[in-house]
């Protein structure tokens with residue numbers, strides 16, 4: 186029985202602007218998330234280009250004012266993390282997860298819409314800092330006493346706007362996490378047992394647990410910082426005009442208690458996405474499904490016990506414990522690497538754009554994991570902490586990992602979302618530009634870090650030996666920027682005249698491909714019987730009886 | 733807070749029930765309903781929020797040998813010594829604990845389909861909650877120290893203040909329940925909202941007991 190016969194007759198969508206603004210449909214909200222995140226990706230990217238332009242040469246030639254430079258990298262990091270990568274992955278989860286478990290929508294559709302609309306609002310709040318005398322400038326980590334309201338620190342409303350925006354984004358995340366959990370626990374189609382759920386759904390589940398357990402701790406830290414800054418509180422301010430008596434280390438503990446789990450919030454769903462893509466493009470099942478699930482849960486659990494690896498050099502944390510736990514996380518991560526590699530091994534590979542980006546993820550994330558392991562070794566970290574080595578590491582995992590995963594997911598699910606294929610040639614051009622640009626930008630940062638260049642500086646001595654590497658990184662940065670042009674062109678031209686996708690252009694395995702592209706409201710008229718984690722594969726190969 | 737709950741409790745099912753898959757999605761799985769599971773998870777997140785505040789409290793406290801008398805000003809230190817006179821706060825504690833019981837009485841009433849019992853019990857709970865809030869405001873006015881008076885003042889007002897805000901949120905939820913109860917919207921089969929709000933109210937109660945023990949006894 187062909188999958189097309191499962192498709193509901195016609196989709197009953199109305200497509201006016203008003204319908205988009207008031208929608209509670211998980212697919213539309215998912216698309217809103219994705220579009221909104223791309224807008225912030227470009228804004229955050231512009232800040233990064235500002236940073237790279239300034240650093241291309243020694244001297245202050247572009248921003249002229251170090252405080253403005255501080256604002257640029259602070260806003261770059263904050264926008265990329267809180268308004269781009271986290272919401273982007275939530276967007277894919279929102280679109281795909283309910284479809285993959287055969288649900289008609291999320292459990293709480295209106296709360297879903299509320300979670301989304303908090304984000305643009307928070308973005309506007311955050312960026313308003315530039316108009317009110319200076320955006321936040323204490324880095325995305327906002328350490329005290331730098332973040333306190335006092336001379337030579339963050340005076341003015343920029344930092345307060347930063348706090349409010351992050352509180353709003355955190356609330357949005359928490360409501361979204363609860364929504365995902367209830368959806369996954371309660372709304373699965375008949376036959377969709379936990380161990381038949383697609384891997385993406387598993388990663389969304391673990392991510393949501395992290396969101397619900399870790400994000401409120403960040404909220405509490407933000408509120409305490411706000412009280413310190415505005416009502417004369419003494420949580421984090423060790424000294425200064427208010428009298429102090431607080432603990433700067435306390436901020437770091439509370440902040441990283443959230444922000445280490447948050448790095449998994451930023452990467453687990455991307456891992457889930459490539460775990461959907463690799464099997465489809467190598468025509469094999471995922472190698473070691475259960476091992477992957479347990480590794481994901483293991484990463485989530487261990488993620489709560491390593492936060493102080495960001496604080497080795499403070500001398501205030503128990504080094505052996507946190508170092509050991511950090512190395513331990515490499516174990517489940519390594520398990521996943523094996524899952525992916527053995528999925529590819531002897532597969533019938535089709536090198537379409539989604540697979541290329543997924544392979545980009547694999548290789549770049551591997552480098553990011555290895556250079557991270559260096560920093561997990563305490564003595565090494567004492568040398569590398571706060572140098573460009575860390576900047577290299579975090580971009581290899583966040584960009585090389587998550588962003589490449591997002592691109593893979595975009596090329597993979599765009600046909601489902603729009604009914605049209607993206608252009609393969611443009612996709613490959615984008616991949617090559619992005620891959621080359623990415624490595625040209627961030628690989629030299631390893632050497633810069635080893636050569637002692639600190640992060641968060643606007644200027645450096647011309648005889649430090651850092652000139653060429655910085656110039657290379659800047660050229661790479663602009664190459665990355667250029668790689669987004671074929672992407673934008675591709676999206677708009679394909680929306681208009683792309684090849685029609687049909688229900689299941691990739692011959693995929695999971696339920697979202699069992700309905701039309703785009704799916705109708707409430708997703709399915711009929712579902713195939715679910716007997717494994719690959720219901721569509723079963724259907725194609727006659728392993729399922731359709732009643 | 734209020735809008736959240738209303739959405740959690742009253743709209744949770746909406747679109748699902750109207751969907752072609754409504755029946756399928758509900759499955760034979762049974763178990764707790766979506767709104768109640770949602771509320772339990774929300775309470776988990778709230779527990780973590782208060783854990784952050786408590787962690788800050790204990791961390792700051794651990795760095796002082798003479799806590800809470802950490803001011804250079806002897807008068808302030810007198811005011812800080814909450815252990816000397818815990819009775820007023822103990823009264824507030826008793827009020828809140830009683831309100832948890834009355835709230836639960838409302839839940840068991842509606843489980844028996846007793847709507848009058850529900851509204852009566854929720855009404856009493858709401859009044860007790862408001863009495864608690866007024867009592868706390870009066871306490872704040874007479875304590876004799878402020879938020880910016882040493883880390884003790886900061887932690888004291890932040891912890892109790894955020895708890896008070898949660899009591900307020902709970903009171904708003906109770907008002908919604910009372911209103912909907914009076915409008916006859918609940919029955920023994922349909923009262924997820926009542927169950928969910930009562931869970932929240934118990935949670936707020938438990939946080940206060942932890943706060944009271946920490947600030948006045950420990």
Ligand code: HEM
Nearest residue numbers: 230233258262265270324325326583584640641642662665
């Ligand atoms: C166009 C691509 C990008 C370029 C050229 C770039 C460049 C940079 C540079 C040079 C810094 C260091 C600034 C300094 O320490 O003075 C930096 C910091 C950072 N970047 Fe990027 N970046 C890019 C994309 C991303 C993406 C996609 C993410 C996350 C998803 C990201 C997250 C961060 C974070 C968290 C920091 C630390 C900010 C801080 O120190 O507070 N970046 N970036």
Ligand SMILES: [Cu+2]
Nearest residue numbers: 445492494495
């Ligand atoms: Cu970490």
